Amino acid sequence: MMLRHAMDVNRCGCGLRLGLVEITRVEDYQGPGLKSTGMFPDFRPEMWQAQKDWLVPAFYDPQEDRIRTSIHSWLVRTPHHTILIDSCIGNHKERPVDPRFHMRNEPWIERLARAGAKPEDIDFVMCTHFHADHVGWNTRLENGRWVPSFPNAKYLFTKKEFARWDDRRPDYVHRESERFIFADSVLPVVEAGQMELVDEGYTLDDAMTVEAAYGHTPGHIKIRLRTDGGHALFCGDVIHHPIQLPYPKVYSVFDDDPVQALQTRLDVLDNCAAHGILLLPTHFAEPYLCRIDSVGTAQEPSYMPIWQR
Incomplete structure (x- = not known):
């Protein structure tokens, strides 16, 4: 199957524009990720072979058997506010489970500035x-x-995601890969009085709506953006990697509930394919975003990316 492209996203100097909303990707990491089955236990060689005309080398390195990934934030500027979606890895943080994340010292703040925003903005x-x-x-x-x-x-x-990771709770369930996150990346925000707990359905600027997308974590959300100029979906880790488009049943070892995560993934992909919604994942390598084409059946769903360059 040939790689498909579309040119219907309005690019601007800062990134892309949907109506009056500007969106910019702010990168924290791009390069080799985990081994294929280390990330996706159901990943099989015939999968990348069948998709190699578009999957290799941009998204998968068969020689090293490593997926290629990006870790980035989305900077969203509406006419009223400047919003950051997902704040990546950070610096100087103890993450011994993953050397890519451990005690980093990267110029992400400078990249944010090049995208047109200072932290105080x-x-x-x-x-x-x-x-x-x-x-x-x-x-x-x-x-x-x-x-x-x-x-x-x-x-x-x-509220649901905060409750899952609040390690002060007596019912907290430890996960080694996330051992330090609450203490160094969430609790200081609480103590500074800058946290606001919201429910699914919360809408910001009459444009960005928080929606449930459970499975990867118990409180995982997606964020829907509706503007006069288009419709986009920030999907977080509902979809980690493009291999999960033709093979949506491929699940991540980091999914708390793989069965629920699959249903969420299928719902997102069906929604995007049916309505021409622009999908903005957090971990797709270049070109980072796509629309979705449904090419499977109800019994065996399968999708292909329509890349937005």
């Missing part, structure tokens, strides 16, 4: 979930203390 931070690569820049280290990176922002967290 951010009005709202929205995290799709509380995994280490989605909350890291919530805070920065200052004189030995973790403080909010965005001093003027309200951090919008859903």
Whole structure:
């Protein structure tokens, strides 16, 4: 199957524009990720072979058997506010489970500035979930203390996701890969009085709506953007990698509930395919975003990306 492209996204100097809303990708990491079956236990060689005309080498390295990934934030500027969706990995954080994340010192703040925003310009931070690569820049280290990176922002967290990772709770369930996240990337925001807990259905600027997208984590959300100029969906980790488009049943080892995560993924892909919605994942490598074409059946759903360059 040939790689498909579309040119219907209005690009501007900052990134892309949907009506009066500007969206810019702010990168924290791009390069090799985990081994294929280390990330996706059901990944099989015949999958990438069948899709190699578009999957290799941009999204998968068969020689190293490693997926290629990006970890980025989405900077969204509406006529009223500047919003950051997912805050990536962060610096100086103890993440011994993944060397890519451990004790980093990367110029993400400078990249944010090149995208046109300083930390103090951010009005709202929205995290799709509380995994280490989605909350890291919530805070920065200052004189030995973790403080909010965005001093003027309200951090919008859903009640369900906050409850899942609040390690002060007696019913907290430990996960080693997320061992330090609450203490260094969430609790300092709470203590600074900058957190606002919201429910699914919360809408910001009459344009961006928080919607349930459970499975990857118990409180995972997607964020729907509707403007006069288009319709987009920030899907977080509902979909990690393009291999999950032709093979949506491929699940991630990081999914808390793979069965629910699959249903959420199918719902998102069906919705995007049916309505021409622009999909903005957090981990797709270049060109980072796509529309969705349904090419399967009701019994065996399958999708293909229509890349937006």
